[in-house]
Amino acid sequence: MTSEPAASRLPEAVRRLLDRTLPADEFQRLLAIPLTDAEREDTRALVRWFTRRYPTPAERFAYVRRARARWLGNSARQP
Numbered sequence: 001m002t003s004e005p006a007a008s009r010l011p012e013a014v015r016r017l018l019d020r021t022l023p024a025d026e027f028q029r030l031l032a033i034p035l036t037d038a039e040r041e042d043t044r045a046l047v048r049w050f051t052r053r054y055p056t057p058a059e060r061f062a063y064v065r066r067a068r069a070r071w072l073g074n075s076a077r078q079p
Contacts, residue, residue, distance in 0.1 A: 010018070022030075035043075054060045 050060075054063050
């Protein structure tokens with residue numbers, strides 16, 4: 001496994017797209033698009049999985065603390 005942050009392995013065009021600032025009007029337009037039935041079911045499936053994997057609030061908070069540490073560790077190593 002490499003110690004290189006995941007973001008640094010992205011193609012430059014993808015990185016620019018991810019890092020861009022979304023204008024408020026475009027954000028509002030995207031919010032107005034309703035979810036499809038498939039997107040809604042996918043979200044429900046993810047929530048069901050997460051709440052089975054981490055059944056208590058304490059376990060969920062512990063996961064978030066670990067994930068945050070990983071995310072901050074990756075962002076701290078970026079150029």
